[in-house]
Amino acid sequence: MWSYTHHEFTVHQIPALQDNYIYLIETNDVLACVDPAESAPVEAACGTLGRKLTHILNTHHHWDHVGGNPELKSKYGCTVIGPSYDVARIPALDQPVSEGDVLHLGNLDMSVLFVPGHTRGHIAYVIEDALFCGDTLFGAGCGRLFEGTPEQMWNSLSKITALPPSTRFYCAHEYTLGNLEFCLERVTQEDVVQQRFTRDSGRRQQGLPTIPGTIGEELATNPFLLPANEVFRNNYVCKHGIKDDPVSVFAHIRAAKDRW
Numbered sequence: 001m002w003s004y005t006h007h008e009f010t011v012h013q014i015p016a017l018q019d020n021y022i023y024l025i026e027t028n029d030v031l032a033c034v035d036p037a038e039s040a041p042v043e044a045a046c047g048t049l050g051r052k053l054t055h056i057l058n059t060h061h062h063w064d065h066v067g068g069n070p071e072l073k074s075k076y077g078c079t080v081i082g083p084s085y086d087v088a089r090i091p092a093l094d095q096p097v098s099e100g101d102v103l104h105l106g107n108l109d110m111s112v113l114f115v116p117g118h119t120r121g122h123i124a125y126v127i128e129d130a131l132f133c134g135d136t137l138f139g140a141g142c143g144r145l146f147e148g149t150p151e152q153m154w155n156s157l158s159k160i161t162a163l164p165p166s167t168r169f170y171c172a173h174e175y176t177l178g179n180l181e182f183c184l185e186r187v188t189q190e191d192v193v194q195q196r197f198t199r200d201s202g203r204r205q206q207g208l209p210t211i212p213g214t215i216g217e218e219l220a221t222n223p224f225l226l227p228a229n230e231v232f233r234n235n236y237v238c239k240h241g242i243k244d245d246p247v248s249v250f251a252h253i254r255a256a257k258d259r260w
């Protein structure tokens with residue numbers, strides 16, 4: 001478990017399953033769990049912290065994000081919060097939320113962003129300078145479009161990158177190195193991407209996570225965000241002979257990654 005300090009809270013990062021991350025948000029009176037893939041590592045972390053779980057925050061309905069809901073709710077009696085769009089697909093959901101909702105978890109103000117694309121009901125949570133984005137944005141990547149369109153995902157990513165560049169994002173999978181390899185092989189070999197690959201390879205070799213990262217770094221090195229950059233886009237459009245607009249370029253890169 002790794003821990004990160006923010007102004008009013010601490011985030012604990014728990015590895016789970018093959019490559020998932022589960023997060024605990026801790027204040028004096030709140031212990032909220034984001035996307036519990038499974039219950040056992042969350043219960044172990046609660047034991048280590050000597051605390052009981054007060055909330056579960058789900059970003060979307062996939063089993064590796066909600067799998068721990070029923071057991072954790074029955075053990076701790078915690079409140080389960082999740083997307084209103086997916087009431088029927090989130091187990092043990094108590095409080096459905098939508099874009100623009102502001103929730104008060106103890107002293108923390110938490111706002112909800114609607115970020116469909118990976119799934120049609122996907123949401124993200126913003127607390128101070130922390131973003132919990134599930135499978136929407138990854139380190140140098142983004143989620144597959146299982147239920148949404150490239151346009152929906154592009155709009156969702158644009159909503160996320162409108163947050164301040166110093167925002168730390170906590171995503172639900174450790175996929176960064178594979179995404180950077182794809183980027184270097186198929187999208188761009190810019191120095192800044194090479195440097196990130198060297199640094200993050202070193203982290204992984206030491207058994208450390210590459211997450212959280214910052215929105216600012218993603219804007220410079222994430223191949224799925226580069227379509228917003230006009231110089232990059234012009235080059236890419238010429239090379240591949242596709243339509244010159246960000247959504248078309250994004251869709252082309254997403255399809256290339258799906259085949260990679």
Ligand SMILES: [Zn+2]
Pocket residue numbers: 060062118135
């Ligand atoms: Zn998912």
